[in-house]
Amino acid sequence: MTTNAELVIDVEGLRRTYTGGFEAVRSVSFSVARGELFALLGTNGAGKTSTLELLEGLAAPTGGSVRVLGHDPHVERAKVRPRVGVMLQEGGFPSQLTVLETARMWSGCTSGARPVGEALELVGLGKRHAVRVVQLSGGERRRLDLAMAVLGRPEVLFLDEPTTGLDAEGRRETWELVRELREQGTTVLLTTHYLEEAEELADRLAIMHEGRIAAEGRVDEVVAAHPSRISFELPAGYHLGDLPPLGQLGVTEHRLTGRTVQLTTPALQRAATGLLVWAQGVGVELRGLDVRSASLEEAFLHIAREAKESAAAVPAATNTTRDEVAAR
CATH class of the missing domain: 3.30.70.980 (YebC, transcriptional regulation domain)
Structure with a gap:
C-alpha cells in the first residue's frame, strides 16, 4: 500500500465546473507514487484533459484538493512548475521559428535544462533542427512537444495524448523514451486513447466516464474484473x-x-x-x-456500455418518482 510519503500526486474529491454549470470532473480521487506511470483513460468528454489541467496548475478546482510534490499546483505554482514537465495536446510554438530556435527559447525559460541538442536527439529531431515549426509534420510536432516537456529533467511528467499523429514506429520510440524516463525515477501521468499504449506502459490506470472514475487499479486487476x-x-x-x-x-x-x-x-x-x-x-x-480472453478493450467497452445503460434508465426512474409524488 502506498504511504503519503511516497505520493507524488494526490487527488481527493476533485471537481471542476465550467461557466454555464457543466460539471466536467465529478469528485475524482486517485494517487500516484514516485516513479510510477499512471494512465488516465476515457471516452471523448470523459474529463481526462480537464482533470490533467487541474493537476498541471492551469486552473483552480471547483472543489476537492490536488497535491503535486506536496504542493497545490495552482496556488503554489512557483514551487511546482520547475520540477514538472508538461506535454499538452497542442504545443502552440511560434510557427516561423526553427526547431533549434524553439528549443533554445524554451531552454531559456526552463530551470536546469538539459542541452537542447540532447533533448532533440531524444525524440529523433536532431537532424531536423533547421526546419521551421510550420514545416513539421503532425507527428514531428508531437515529438517537439515531448522534447520541450522533458527539457528540464522533470520529476513529474504530464503527457496528454503524447502519440497522437505518430506512425507505428514513432509511437514505439516514444514508448521506449517514456520507459527510460520512468526507470530514471520520473513519475508519469498519461492520458491516451490508445488502449495498447496503456497496457504497454502503465503500472496502474483509471478509466473515466462522464467526469467520474468508473474503474481503477493495475491493468490485470481492471481486466480480471470483466x-x-x-x-x-x-x-x-x-x-x-x-x-x-x-x-x-x-x-x-x-x-x-x-x-x-x-x-x-x-x-x-x-x-x-x-x-x-x-x-x-x-x-x-x-x-x-x-x-x-478478457482485455483492456473489453473492460473499457463494458464500462462505457454500462454507463450508457445507466444514463438511459435515469429518465424512467425520474418519471416514476414524479408520478409517485403526484399520486401522494
Missing part, C-alpha cells in the same frame, strides 16, 4: 439445449443470434474445455470458434 467471451456456430441438427449445462461450465450469460452462440464467462479455460470435450464426444465441429 469476463471472457466464446462464440461459435451451432452444429447442424443441434440446438442450444443440446450443449452441456452452461452453468456448470461457468457461463454467466449467453446469447443466440441466428445459429451463432455467444457465451460470457469468467472461467474461460473451464468453459472452452467443456465445449471442446462435448464437441469431440458427439463428433461435431464448432465452426467459427472464437475464444477471446
Whole structure:
C-alpha cells in the first residue's frame, strides 16, 4: 500500500465546473507514487484533459484538493512548475521559428535544462533542427512537444495524448523514451486513447466516464474484473439445449443470434474445455470458434456500455418518482 510519503500526486474529491454549470470532473480521487506511470483513460468528454489541467496548475478546482510534490499546483505554482514537465495536446510554438530556435527559447525559460541538442536527439529531431515549426509534420510536432516537456529533467511528467499523429514506429520510440524516463525515477501521468499504449506502459490506470472514475487499479486487476467471451456456430441438427449445462461450465450469460452462440464467462479455460470435450464426444465441429480472453478493450467497452445503460434508465426512474409524488 502506498504511504503519503511516497505520493507524488494526490487527488481527493476533485471537481471542476465550467461557466454555464457543466460539471466536467465529478469528485475524482486517485494517487500516484514516485516513479510510477499512471494512465488516465476515457471516452471523448470523459474529463481526462480537464482533470490533467487541474493537476498541471492551469486552473483552480471547483472543489476537492490536488497535491503535486506536496504542493497545490495552482496556488503554489512557483514551487511546482520547475520540477514538472508538461506535454499538452497542442504545443502552440511560434510557427516561423526553427526547431533549434524553439528549443533554445524554451531552454531559456526552463530551470536546469538539459542541452537542447540532447533533448532533440531524444525524440529523433536532431537532424531536423533547421526546419521551421510550420514545416513539421503532425507527428514531428508531437515529438517537439515531448522534447520541450522533458527539457528540464522533470520529476513529474504530464503527457496528454503524447502519440497522437505518430506512425507505428514513432509511437514505439516514444514508448521506449517514456520507459527510460520512468526507470530514471520520473513519475508519469498519461492520458491516451490508445488502449495498447496503456497496457504497454502503465503500472496502474483509471478509466473515466462522464467526469467520474468508473474503474481503477493495475491493468490485470481492471481486466480480471470483466469476463471472457466464446462464440461459435451451432452444429447442424443441434440446438442450444443440446450443449452441456452452461452453468456448470461457468457461463454467466449467453446469447443466440441466428445459429451463432455467444457465451460470457469468467472461467474461460473451464468453459472452452467443456465445449471442446462435448464437441469431440458427439463428433461435431464448432465452426467459427472464437475464444477471446478478457482485455483492456473489453473492460473499457463494458464500462462505457454500462454507463450508457445507466444514463438511459435515469429518465424512467425520474418519471416514476414524479408520478409517485403526484399520486401522494
